[in-house]
Amino acid sequence: MNAPVLIAGFTLGPVVHRGGMAVLREVTHPDHPGPLLMKMPKLAEGEDPAAIVSFEMEQMILPRLTGPHVPKCYGTGHEPTPWIVMERIGGGSLLPMLKRLPRGADEVAALAAATADALDGLHRQGVVHLDVKPSNILRRGTEDGPMVLVDFGLSRAAMLPDLMEEEFRLPYGTAPYMAPEQIMGIRGDPASDLFALGVLMYFFVTGRRPFGDPQRMAELKERIWSDPVPPRALAPECPPWLQEVILRCLEPAPERRPASAAQLAFDLRNPEAVALGPRAEKLRRDPWSKRIQRRFHPDFQPQLRRKAAALPQRDAPIVAVALDLDDMSKEMSAALLDMVARLLAIRPNARVACLNVLRTNLLRPDNTLDREGRNKHVQRLLELRHWSAPLALPEYRLTHHVLEAVSAGGAILEYASQNRVDHLILGAKAGGITQRVLGSIPAEVARDAPCSVTIVRVREF
Numbered sequence: 001m002n003a004p005v006l007i008a009g010f011t012l013g014p015v016v017h018r019g020g021m022a023v024l025r026e027v028t029h030p031d032h033p034g035p036l037l038m039k040m041p042k043l044a045e046g047e048d049p050a051a052i053v054s055f056e057m058e059q060m061i062l063p064r065l066t067g068p069h070v071p072k073c074y075g076t077g078h079e080p081t082p083w084i085v086m087e088r089i090g091g092g093s094l095l096p097m098l099k100r101l102p103r104g105a106d107e108v109a110a111l112a113a114a115t116a117d118a119l120d121g122l123h124r125q126g127v128v129h130l131d132v133k134p135s136n137i138l139r140r141g142t143e144d145g146p147m148v149l150v151d152f153g154l155s156r157a158a159m160l161p162d163l164m165e166e167e168f169r170l171p172y173g174t175a176p177y178m179a180p181e182q183i184m185g186i187r188g189d190p191a192s193d194l195f196a197l198g199v200l201m202y203f204f205v206t207g208r209r210p211f212g213d214p215q216r217m218a219e220l221k222e223r224i225w226s227d228p229v230p231p232r233a234l235a236p237e238c239p240p241w242l243q244e245v246i247l248r249c250l251e252p253a254p255e256r257r258p259a260s261a262a263q264l265a266f267d268l269r270n271p272e273a274v275a276l277g278p279r280a281e282k283l284r285r286d287p288w289s290k291r292i293q294r295r296f297h298p299d300f301q302p303q304l305r306r307k308a309a310a311l312p313q314r315d316a317p318i319v320a321v322a323l324d325l326d327d328m329s330k331e332m333s334a335a336l337l338d339m340v341a342r343l344l345a346i347r348p349n350a351r352v353a354c355l356n357v358l359r360t361n362l363l364r365p366d367n368t369l370d371r372e373g374r375n376k377h378v379q380r381l382l383e384l385r386h387w388s389a390p391l392a393l394p395e396y397r398l399t400h401h402v403l404e405a406v407s408a409g410g411a412i413l414e415y416a417s418q419n420r421v422d423h424l425i426l427g428a429k430a431g432g433i434t435q436r437v438l439g440s441i442p443a444e445v446a447r448d449a450p451c452s453v454t455i456v457r458v459r460e461f
Contacts, residue, residue, distance in 0.1 A: 008077050010038060010085055018042075021051040021153065027085060032074055035088040040081055043375040045368050049404055050172060052377050053163050054153030055082050060160050060395055061152045062086065065125055068146045069118035078382055089148050091139030094200075098134060101207040102235055105242050108204045109268045111147075115197055116265035118147040123190045123261055126158035130182060132196035133174050156188040161351060161399045166419050176209045180224045180252045183217075191254035194264055198249025198257075205242065206234040210250060224252050225294035230282040240280035241271040247279040316397075317422035319343050320353040322412050322445070324427065325383050331458045332427045337390055339425055339456050344391070350422070352393060354384045354400045355415060357408040366404075377402050409444035417450050424449055428457040 005012045013026030016037065027038040041047075041055040059076040062084060071086040094111065097103065115137055122129060129136070131154045138148040154172050156162055164172060164187070171183050179195035202210045210228035214220045231238045231246055245267050251257050258264040267274050285291075321340055323333075344350055358380060360366045370376055384400040391398060405411035416424055426442045446453045 007038070007080070007083060008075060010036070010075075012038065021048075021054065026088075029074070029085075035090070036074060036085055037088045039084045039086065041378075043081065043369075043378060047368060047375070049368075049377050049402070050164070050168060051153075052082070052375070052381070053167055054172070055084075056381075056400075057155065057163050058151070058153045059084055061127060061155055061157050064157070064160075065122070065127065065152075067121045067125075068140060069121040069148055071148060071150060078385060082378065089138040089140055089150070091141055091145055091148075093139075094134035094137045097204070101204060103204045105205065105237065105239055108201055109242060109271075111204070112197060112201050113265045113268035114147045115200075116194075116261045116268065118149050119190070119193050119197065119261035120265065122149060123193070127152070128156045128188055128190050129193050129196075130154045130156060130187060131173055131177070132193050132200065133177050134200065158188070160396050161353075162187060163399060163401070166353075166399075166415070167401055167403065169418075175215070175220060176203075176211060176213050178220065179254070180221075181254055183220045183224075189254050190261065191257045194249050194257050194261060195251075195254075197264070198246050201242075201246045202228065202231055202250065205231050205238050205246070208234060223250075226291050227286050229285055230279075233283045239271070240276055241274040243282070244274055244276050244280040247282070316349045316351050317347050318353055318419060319347070319350045319423045319425065320355055320412075320416060320419075320421045321425040322355045322357075322427075323384065323387060325356050325380060328427065329458065332456070333387060335456050335458050336425060336427055337387070339454060340391065343423060343425070343454075344393075347422075351397045351399065352388065352391065353415075353419075353421070354388050354398070355412060356380050356384055356402050357411045358402050358404045359408065360404050360406055377404070409441040412441070412445050413448055413450075416445075421451050424451055424453045426453070426455055428455050 009031075010027040010029050013028065015023055015025050017024040022039050022041050025038045025040070027036045028034060029036065039058075041051050043052075059082065062070070063073040063076060065073070071089055074085040074087070076084045115132075118137070119129065119132070129149055129152065131151060132149075136149060136151045138150060140146050140148045154164060156165075165185075169185070171178065171185050173182055177196040177199045179192035181189060182192045199210055202208075211223045212219075214222070228250065231243045232240070245264070249257055249264070258267065319340065321336055323336065340352060344352070358376060368376060370379065380402045381400050384402070388398055388400065401415065403411040403415060412424070412426075415421070424445060426445060428442055429440045442455050446455060
């Protein structure tokens with residue numbers, strides 16, 4: 001009989017779900033009665049590195065959340081693979097309901113109000129979900145139990161670094177539910193979650209998604225200027241007050257949506273209190289001419305006016321240290337640690353971003369696994385964590401980034417520019433004819449960096 005597989009004292013059981021980015025397994029632990037689930041990212045050949053970065057975000061965010069609307073976290077770890085253990089929510093998600101659409105207005109309003117309660121609990125803790133959809137909304141216990149939000153890999157937390165924004169330029173989310181400002185790369189506004197909930201309500205009432213299922217960026221951007229078919233045109237039994245609420249949630253400008261998730265929940269439970277406007281009686285989309293006018297009018301860019309996200313940001317400088325994990329001596333490793341410690345003594349509120357560049361090929365496809373079958377991205381993250389451990393910084397002040405790029409110098413410079421790094425630290429390379437002729441990465445970075453740069457050299461005796 002095979003011995004049970006343990007990770008950090010948790011005994012692994014069968015796989016219960018395989019998602020697009022992660023796997024869920026039953027686990028048990030003598031100190032926790034359960035039922036428990038362990039979540040692990042998918043690390044097979046060819047997996048998107050965003051899956052690993054989003055998993056790191058969830059590892060930071062979930063342990064900080066409390067209350068009945070989120071699963072309780074029992075621990076996180078990085079070896080032998082990244083993992084999170086959380087309580088297993090037994091009520092099931094809203095996903096099976098999609099097989100029996102449309103639903104009645106009263107049922108949709110009740111489901112949406114309970115979901116708005118969950119979003120209110122999340123927003124009050126400084127977190128925006130940014131991936132609200134039926135599969136990420138679970139019922140705790142009975143039909144009358146509170147809604148539980150899961151999967152925080154794409155979320156934005158006010159008091160934590162945003163790894164997804166720092167490492168990727170394209171927006172991530174579920175296309176039918178993404179708010180206009182989210183598509184434009186603006187993260188952190190609670191109104192984005194209300195837009196997604198508006199999409200869900202529209203879908204459940206009519207059986208159709210308001211903006212379809214776009215696959216290209218140009219199609220995604222259409223929701224900025226093109227209004228959906230009013231719900232009552234597709235489902236005449238939808239009451240005017242509910243159409244008013246749904247279309248208010250789907251406004252392209254965040255400031256025109258409900259003021260908060262709590263206000264939305266109140267409106268859904270108190271139809272008589274909903275102020276009815278032109279939206280309530282609308283039975284057709286806006287005329288083609290009006291949509292075209294919005295499409296090309298320079299002032300109709302409401303999402304850009306919300307560039308300053310509603311969530312507060314930490315006022316702290318960023319010190320980035322770039323490490324060559326393939327060719328770094330013990331002496332250089334110690335010297336870089338010492339330099340970071342010196343800068344932290346001068347700038348005690350600074351965040352340290354540890355960078356490594358995983359070189360990719362320009363023409364031929366890249367292998368994401370090494371010869372032992374381990375994910376290269378994850379292994380480098382582990383090496384960065386081991387290197388930075390002596391700094392003993394809290395998680396919100398220490399992040400680790402594996403940048404996949406053809407050019408190491410270009411990747412470091414782009415990270416520094418996009419994230420407004422205040423100080424870059426790199427290790428000097430040993431001299432040689434190749435470097436004298438072609439130059440070096442530290443020299444390239446020092447020449448073109450938008451910030452202060454320190455080149456650390458190991459003294460030779």
